[in-house]
Amino acid sequence: MSKVAILALTSTGIKLAKEIRQIWNKDAQIFVSKDKVEEGLSIFPTGKFTTGIQLLFKQYDALVCIMATGIVVRSIADVLEDKQKDPAVIVLDEKGRHTISLLSGHIGGGNQLTLEIAAKLNSCPVITTATDIQEVTALDILSKTIDGWYSDFKETTKKVNSLLANHKKVGLIQHEQWVKDTRGLTVIKENDAIDLFDAVLLISDKYEEKLSKKIIQVVPRRYVLGIGAKKDCDFSIIQKEYLSFCKSVNVHYRSIKKMVSIDLKKEEPGIVRFSEWLDVSFETYSAEELSTVSGKYPESSFVKQVTGVGNVSLSAADLASNGQVVTGRYASHGVTFALGKDEDDACCMLWD
Numbered sequence: 035m036s037k038v039a040i041l042a043l044t045s046t047g048i049k050l051a052k053e054i055r056q057i058w059n060k061d062a063q064i065f066v067s068k069d070k071v072e073e074g075l076s077i078f079p080t081g082k083f084t085t086g087i088q089l090l091f092k093q094y095d096a097l098v099c100i101m102a103t104g105i106v107v108r109s110i111a112d113v114l115e116d117k118q119k120d121p122a123v124i125v126l127d128e129k130g131r132h133t134i135s136l137l138s139g140h141i142g143g144g145n146q147l148t149l150e151i152a153a154k155l156n157s158c159p160v161i162t163t164a165t166d167i168q169e170v171t172a173l174d175i176l177s178k179t180i181d182g183w184y185s186d187f188k189e190t191t192k193k194v195n196s197l198l199a200n201h202k203k204v205g206l207i208q209h210e211q212w213v214k215d216t217r218g219l220t221v222i223k224e225n226d227a228i229d230l231f232d233a234v235l236l237i238s239d240k241y242e243e244k245l246s247k248k249i250i251q252v253v254p255r256r257y258v259l260g261i262g263a264k265k266d267c268d269f270s271i272i273q274k275e276y277l278s279f280c281k282s283v284n285v286h287y288r289s290i291k292k293m294v295s296i297d298l299k300k301e302e303p304g305i306v307r308f309s310e311w312l313d314v315s316f317e318t319y320s321a322e323e324l325s326t327v328s329g330k331y332p333e334s335s336f337v338k339q340v341t342g343v344g345n346v347s348l349s350a351a352d353l354a355s356n357g358q359v360v361t362g363r364y365a366s367h368g369v370t371f372a373l374g375k376d377e378d379d380a381c382c383m384l385w386d
Contacts, residue, residue: 036095036122036143038062041078041087045070046128047100053130054098057154062098065090088113096122096147103134110137117141117174118187124148126157134160140174164199170218172198173235173252180212180237182252183288190250197232208237212254239289241281255291257360257373259314260351261305262295262337264368269307272369276308279364279371290314291376294350296324296341317354324349332363347372 040062042051051064052074064075065086071077078086087106090097091113099106103125114120114137122144123137133155135148145161152159165172173194177184184190197204198218205228206219213219219235228234228248236242236251245251263272280287293309297318309316321342330352333344343349347370351359355374364371 036147037093038096038098038147039090039094040064040098040100041083041090042066042100043083043105044101044128048075050100050126050128050130051098054126054151054155058151084109091121091123094121096124096142096144098124098126098147098151099136100126100128102127103136106136122147124151126151126155130155130157132160133157135162139163139166140172141178165195165218168199168201168218170198170201171215173250176213176215176235177252179215180252180254181256181291182237182254184250184252194233194235194250202232203230205231205234206237207234207249209240210237212237239286241284241286251286253286253288255289255314256375257285257289258292258294258351258354258376259290259312260294260347260349260354260359260370260372260374261299261308262346262350262370263299263302263305265302267302267304267368269304269311271367272304272308273311275364275366275369276371278366282364283361283373285373288312292317292354294318294354296321296343296346296350298341299346319350319353323353327352327357331359346370 038059040051040054042048048066048070055062055064065078066075068077068081079089080086087109091110106125117138118141120138120142122142124144124147125134125136133148133152135144137144139145139161140163145163145166148159148161174191204219205222206213206216207222207224231248234249236249238251239254239256242251277287290312291314293314293316295318297320299305300318324343328344328349331345331348338344348359348363351372351374355376358375359372360375361373
């Protein structure tokens with residue numbers, strides 16, 4: 035469950051906060067003012083509500099606020115950033131009669147948390163996002179469920195969700211059965227005509243060229259990327275070779291969920307910048323850890339002399355994917371890559 039903070043201002047609110055923690059999330063931390071603190075409760079950071087909630091806003095995945103909606107709105111206004119980053123904010127009245135999804139209902143999971151709390155309290159859930167009211171799926175929720183990526187997030191989300199909420203014709207093409215919630219979507223095949231559709235969602239991790247303007251590709255992030263590189267290899271070279279690698283194995287460059295290498299490369303500037311460009315986590319293994327699987331793949335005496343292990347990208351991909359390496363080793367201009375599939379189901383080889 036998300037990291038949750040429950041905030042209350044009055045004695046009645048604190049009583050409800052304790053009830054919510056007991057019946058819904060025993061790990062939630064309750065924050066109150068200094069004059070109302072007691073065992074099991076914490077004081078608002080800084081000792082003041084407004085500055086305290088602003089700090090908690092940046093530290094927690096969800097804030098459950100038992101107070102007037104207006105107080106919450108005014109207090110968090112200065113720290114609102116982006117719907118992809120802001121935490122879920124749920125507001126309840128002191129009697130627990132209404133549970134309101136105030137912020138980050140989709141990406142932050144606010145709508146789902148609202149429904150969970152309301153069910154526990156036998157409260158009335160208040161959800162105002164248009165797609166939920168119209169009982170259709172939403173692009174940002176759909177993407178979140180498959181750990182997906184699509185370009186121009188804000189504008190694309192606004193466009194597609196508006197079409198869905200207004201019951202316009204939106205198609206869905208998927209190479210595998212990733213998407214389960216197809217409410218408001220028309221499932222079609224890749225070769226079907228799309229002229230009558232206002233937009234078509236293509237769920238694919240493949241390298242797609244020359245897509246129609248109506249088609250919006252949503253890329254499931256399902257691979258781990260093993261990487262090796264010569265010392266001081268420039269970011270631009272790594273980026274260029276990576277794009278060539280993706281094209282060669284017919285994989286979309288955004289289908290990566292994590293990047294891995296040897297710990298010698300943990301602070302290599304070009305690689306670090308590359309992970310930031312991909313917007314994925316970068317994890318490393320020791321030579322000893324990599325050596326436990328390196329024998330499964332072709333080894334280089336030169337690489338072993340430099341790093342202590344016979345190969346880096348393949349071994350790192352192996353460890354990060356529990357042995358599900360799906361490509362061979364790509365090597366060019368001092369950079370090596372290999373992909374592993376970080377999923378439980380089997381995957382065919384992409385490239386030899």
